[in-house]
Amino acid sequence: MGYGYEFKCEQCNYKREYLLGHGGNIKIHEFETENMTKTELEINEIMKNEKVISYDSDVKLCVCKNCQRIYKKTIIELIYDKEGQIISKKSNFKCYKCKCTEYNDYKEEELSASLCFTCPKCGEKSYKEDGIIFWD
Numbered sequence: 001m002g003y004g005y006e007f008k009c010e011q012c013n014y015k016r017e018y019l020l021g022h023g024g025n026i027k028i029h030e031f032e033t034e035n036m037t038k039t040e041l042e043i044n045e046i047m048k049n050e051k052v053i054s055y056d057s058d059v060k061l062c063v064c065k066n067c068q069r070i071y072k073k074t075i076i077e078l079i080y081d082k083e084g085q086i087i088s089k090k091s092n093f094k095c096y097k098c099k100c101t102e103y104n105d106y107k108e109e110e111l112s113a114s115l116c117f118t119c120p121k122c123g124e125k126s127y128k129e130d131g132i133i134f135w136d
C-alpha cells in the first residue's frame with residue numbers, strides 16, 4: 001500500500017503522478033545506476049564494503065528552494081563504522097534545472113490549495129496538486 005500525488009499545470013495541462021511508497025523498504029540496488037548522484041554511488045560502495053550500522057530510506061517529494069520545481073527522490077541515511085570511526089551519510093539533492101542543492105520536503109498538510117509550483121514542462125508557476133492517489 002502506497003500513496004501519491006497527482007499534479008497538474010493550469011497553464012499547459014501537463015499532468016504527472018508521483019507515487020510514493022513506504023519508507024525503509026527500498027534497497028539501493030533498485031536504483032538505476034545512471035541516475036545516481038555521486039553521493040548515492042558512494043553510499044552504494046559503502047553498503048558493499050563497510051560495516052553498516054543503520055540504513056534508512058524514504059521516498060519524498062522534494063521542492064527546490066530556489067525555483068520550486070518538484071522532484072520525487074529517495075533520500076537515504078546511512079551510518080557506518082570505518083575502522084572504529086562512526087560516519088554518517090545522507091543522499092544529496094540537486095535541482096536539474098537551477099543546480100540548487102537545498103530543498104523543502106513536500107508536506108501535504110502544510111500546504112494551502114493556492115500554493116503553486118513550477119511546471120516541469122512550461123516553466124510557469126501554475127503547477128498544483130490535483131489529488132491524492134492510493135494504491136496497493
Ligand SMILES: [Zn+2]
Pocket residue numbers: 064065066067068069095096097098099100
Ligand atoms: Zn531549482
Ligand SMILES: [Zn+2]
Pocket residue numbers: 009010011012013014119120121122123124
Ligand atoms: Zn505547464
